Amino acid sequence: MTAEAGTNGTMTVSTPSALGLTLRNLLPPTLSILAFFALWELTCRVFQIKPFILPTPSASFAALIQYAPAIREHALQTLFTTLAGFGLAVLAGVALGALVGLNRTAYRALYPLLIGFNAVPKAALVPVLVIWFGVGTLPAIITAFLISFFPIVVNVATGLATVEPEPRDVLRALGATPWEVFKKVSLPRTLPYFFASLKVAVTLAFVGSIISELSASNRGIGVMMNQASSSFQVPLVFGGVLLVSFMGIALYALFAGLEQRLTGWAYRGEHD
Template sequence: MRKRLLDVIPPTVTIILFFLIWEVGCLVFRVDEFVLPRPSVAVETYFRWQSAIWPNALQTLYTTLVGFGLAIVMGVALGALIGYSELLYKALYPLLIGFNSIPKAALVPVFVIWFGVGTMPAILIAFLIAFFPIAVNVGTGIATVEPEMQDVLRSLGGSRFDMFRKIGFPRAMPYFFASLKVAVTLSFVGSVIAELGASNRGIGNMMVIASSRFEVPLVFAGLLVVAAMGVALYAAFALLERRMVRWAYRGQN
């Protein structure tokens, strides 16, 4: 019970202090709502417009989860290949780095030309922005298995596939779950970026419309909803990580 309180209290206090400083700072310096609305104003705007916010939020959540799901499937598959084969690792790694260096926002107009305005560009951007950390972390986890462990299994008659299945893949699990926590938040970033100019639904599209009407509190209300969804998914994967790879944390308090 005490450990659970220690896990919950510090982030809760930090969040409260952050919003309190934001609120007080806006009041003390008399910041106009058009420039930076107070958290209380953003929350009030959320409750006033929640009937319009949540359909867009659910659309953003849908595109994020679909793109993120594709990133998991493709990232794990490619990560397993480059981790299993040193030749593929050397051949594909520079290509992955180069492709990841391309700003994903620059691909939005291209996807609009290919697929039109709608859900598909947002899904693809969410996929592309989350794919790289998953593939690289899984590949790194498999490729960095200690040679001593491989020698032991080889002496027992194990094949290369046995090494991958019994040593490599379990070794990659902590890397995999660590990448999931990063990738799921990046997927939200990708979805919103795509919705800003390539969708007629979603939080990003709602923010563009609100900005054009100078309704800045509504923009921040949308941002708070996206942040809340990102924190919730991050916490879910953190909990799943603790359940699935508890052995990786056995030395921690």
């Protein structure tokens, strides 16, 4: 945002165009990703690294294109289990986070349990989930849920517990109901924490799905990577890694866009 002097001596404020803001937001990450792939490609070629040790990005993308029909099935399976587990984590995380954040007794009682639960390696639970639910989709969904649940609970609870008391006291003095106080003060103040947790949790959900698929599934990118590594198709293994990364980036960008649209007021502007 810039200020300019008008012809009549008044000051006019000009704001950057939507296209300019979009380019400003997209250009740095795009350039950094391209630079990363260029450095990776150059390193492999200059040092003549064997493809079965570290394939080039071009070889990994070529493998994805070559096996695209089969990869599509695996990718859709992983995306489904990730989103299903993530959706459950959002529902349960918001509910429990609200309880913990609004009730001090619940905070003292449940927070140690949450810390202990989060300290358990989720990969160690996959064999147990297989015993309970068998090999397939359900263990992957549950693993994605378990690994993405904690950040949502903690951020929602923190957002609600750290709301300044003054605005709430003012609204109560004006006769506002508890629901009105929550809607006008607590909810807006918690949204930045909530969206921050979503950006972290959705990437963790992918990790949970892949962990389960590597040992307890018959479909998914994790299964594809296992099969490719067993036949020494290392470019396809790295292609699977890149595919999961791109899906994670896409979902992260989706929630970042929603965050900017709904909670842009909570962050400092470009001119600050």
